[in-house]
Amino acid sequence: MKYVDEFRDPEIARKLAAEIRSVARPDGRYRLMEFCGGHTHAIFRFGLHQLLPENIEFVHGPGCPVCVLPASRIDMSISLALQEGVTLCTYGDVLRVPGWKGRSLLSAKADGADVRMLYSPMDALQLAERNPQRNIIFFAVGFETTAPATASAILYAKRRKLRNFFVHSSHVLTPSAIQHILESPELRTWGAPMIDGFLGPSHVSAIIGSRPYEFFAEEYRRPVVITGFEPLDVLEAVGMLVRQINEGRADVENQYTRVVTREGNRPAQEAVAEVFELRKLFEWRGLGPIPYSALRIKHEFADIDAEERFPIPAHPVPENKACACGAILRGLKKPTDCILFGKACTPARPLGSCMVSSEGACAAYYNYRGIQ
Numbered sequence: 001m002k003y004v005d006e007f008r009d010p011e012i013a014r015k016l017a018a019e020i021r022s023v024a025r026p027d028g029r030y031r032l033m034e035f036c037g038g039h040t041h042a043i044f045r046f047g048l049h050q051l052l053p054e055n056i057e058f059v060h061g062p063g064c065p066v067c068v069l070p071a072s073r074i075d076m077s078i079s080l081a082l083q084e085g086v087t088l089c090t091y092g093d094v095l096r097v098p099g100w101k102g103r104s105l106l107s108a109k110a111d112g113a114d115v116r117m118l119y120s121p122m123d124a125l126q127l128a129e130r131n132p133q134r135n136i137i138f139f140a141v142g143f144e145t146t147a148p149a150t151a152s153a154i155l156y157a158k159r160r161k162l163r164n165f166f167v168h169s170s171h172v173l174t175p176s177a178i179q180h181i182l183e184s185p186e187l188r189t190w191g192a193p194m195i196d197g198f199l200g201p202s203h204v205s206a207i208i209g210s211r212p213y214e215f216f217a218e219e220y221r222r223p224v225v226i227t228g229f230e231p232l233d234v235l236e237a238v239g240m241l242v243r244q245i246n247e248g249r250a251d252v253e254n255q256y257t258r259v260v261t262r263e264g265n266r267p268a269q270e271a272v273a274e275v276f277e278l279r280k281l282f283e284w285r286g287l288g289p290i291p292y293s294a295l296r297i298k299h300e301f302a303d304i305d306a307e308e309r310f311p312i313p314a315h316p317v318p319e320n321k322a323c324a325c326g327a328i329l330r331g332l333k334k335p336t337d338c339i340l341f342g343k344a345c346t347p348a349r350p351l352g353s354c355m356v357s358s359e360g361a362c363a364a365y366y367n368y369r370g371i372q
């Protein structure tokens, strides 16, 4: 398959790994955070960590949109789904994320709520057009990658004067999360994550470009290499990071040039800017409240904003104390450090969101642990 097979060639992978082994200093330390859950899965699925020297360590970051959804947002969406005349739609992974006392959208569906799994907000628009008697609410989650599609759906609904299409926005932003990880005051109690470099997200960067990472590289003296999801992409990016660390550089480099540019996707950025504004504060699962780290719908589109149009009881929901997702999402623990991993918590019966999502670090460890 074009753009896939040529980036999975085992012979080239072995050559790249040999090159990395030859440049990595035996006494060096290379703790590389892969921000994005897609990279975590690529690393474990293809066994890339096994090809590299032991002092190159992957630290798993919070770039899994489902993993960072707090229980309170899940509870809000459950309360929306249970309202008279409402059909609540969202992406498949979100349905099983546990909220308060383990309740999920899937359990609300079992209790009679009309909850549907969709692939895009455009499907929700179609549902609204075909079912004018129902209030269709799209529970919008994801990083900068999915926000443009939500923005386009809102603009379409406004243009078509659809009166039964609404959006419950939980879109979050990558740069704020990286900054929080690097300077959060909680690190005094949790301990510093000691990250020597970042593998930058691929899909997010296709939208926002490589420019927003220049701040981190310069301000925090950490190199960033934006990379794709295929094994050769990741290995090449690891080599680029090792070289930067050896040379004491902290630059933003782009390995994923076939998709990412410095400026990103301007029309997508404009659609997001037209519809959304920054929330002053947003609670992330595991990371806690982070200022200006999420998107809310602008006042001009209040007719479509489910938070404006429907009563939603908002109350803080405590996270499961035994779940170590918080420390995992900060790069401070590995899934195998959690006492529940693979015992009480499995993909079939997830207790925390890192086990629910196909991009979650716990799910990656569980699904591929046979080849670790």
Ligand code: SF4
Pocket (backbone or CB within 6 Å): 322, 323, 324, 325, 328, 335, 338, 339, 340, 341, 342, 345, 346, 350, 351, 352, 353, 354, 355, 356, 362
């Ligand atoms: S194994 Fe389950 S309970 Fe433990 S950190 Fe992962 S998701 Fe949370």
